[in-house]
Amino acid sequence: MSDVADACRKRYAIPVQFHVEVGKPHEHIANYARWHAINLTILGSHADNFARDLFIGSTALRFLHEGTHPALIAKTLPRAPYRTVLVAVDFSDISRTAIDSAAKIAPGAVIHALHVYDVLFEGKMRYAGVDEGVIQQYREAADIEASRMMHEFLLRPGQHGATLPIVRYGHPSRVILDEAHTLHVDLILMGKHSRPGLNELFLGSVTEAILTALIATC
Known part of the structure; x- marks a missing residue:
C-alpha cells in the first residue's frame, strides 16, 4: 500500500x-x-x-x-476530463443535487438530464385486453406530462441552464444504458434516496443492474 x-x-x-x-x-x-x-x-x-x-x-x-x-x-482511468455526463433524474431534490454534483465533478462537460417514465398499470391493461390504441394514448399523455415536469424542473432556481433534457419511455436501467451508449457518455450520475423503501427499490433494480452491466463490459 x-x-x-x-x-x-x-x-x-x-x-x-x-x-x-x-x-x-x-x-x-x-x-x-x-x-x-x-x-x-x-x-x-x-x-x-x-x-x-x-x-x-x-x-x-x-x-x-x-x-x-x-x-x-x-471502470478505467480517464484519458481526458469528462466531456459528456448523463444524470438520471426523477425531479426530486436528490435529482437537483445530482445535477449540481455533475457540474462540480465535470466542469465544462455537456450534462444530459434523463427522465424515464412508464404508464401506470400498462401491463395489467394489456393483460385485460385493453386496445393498444388506448394504451398508446395513455403513453402519449405520460410523455407530455413527463416533458412538462422536466421543463419545470430545469427552470427551477439553482439548476444549470446548459443541462440538456431527455425524456424516454421504458425500463429505467435499460434506457439509461442505451442512452449512455448512444451519447458516448464519460460518466453516469445517479442520486440515492434516503428513505428505506425507495432506497432498496432504486439501488436494487436500477443501480445494481447498471453497475453489473458496466462491469461485465469492461
Whole structure:
C-alpha cells in the first residue's frame, strides 16, 4: 500500500495518505468516509480480472447501500476530463443535487438530464385486453406530462441552464444504458434516496443492474 501511495504522490504531485483495516470492505470504507467527511469515494474496476470485477462490483453495491457520501465507480482511468455526463433524474431534490454534483465533478462537460417514465398499470391493461390504441394514448399523455415536469424542473432556481433534457419511455436501467451508449457518455450520475423503501427499490433494480452491466463490459 505504501508503494501505491508513493507512486500516486510522484505521478500526480498530490498529498496521499493510506489506511489499512481488516474486515468487511464496504463497512470500513463507508465508516471511513463518514468519520472523515470525505467528499468523494472512488472504487475501481479491474478490466483484466473478472473475479476481481465481481468483488469490486459487490463491494461497490454494498457501499452504496451502506454509505451516505458521494461515490464514483470507475471502470478505467480517464484519458481526458469528462466531456459528456448523463444524470438520471426523477425531479426530486436528490435529482437537483445530482445535477449540481455533475457540474462540480465535470466542469465544462455537456450534462444530459434523463427522465424515464412508464404508464401506470400498462401491463395489467394489456393483460385485460385493453386496445393498444388506448394504451398508446395513455403513453402519449405520460410523455407530455413527463416533458412538462422536466421543463419545470430545469427552470427551477439553482439548476444549470446548459443541462440538456431527455425524456424516454421504458425500463429505467435499460434506457439509461442505451442512452449512455448512444451519447458516448464519460460518466453516469445517479442520486440515492434516503428513505428505506425507495432506497432498496432504486439501488436494487436500477443501480445494481447498471453497475453489473458496466462491469461485465469492461
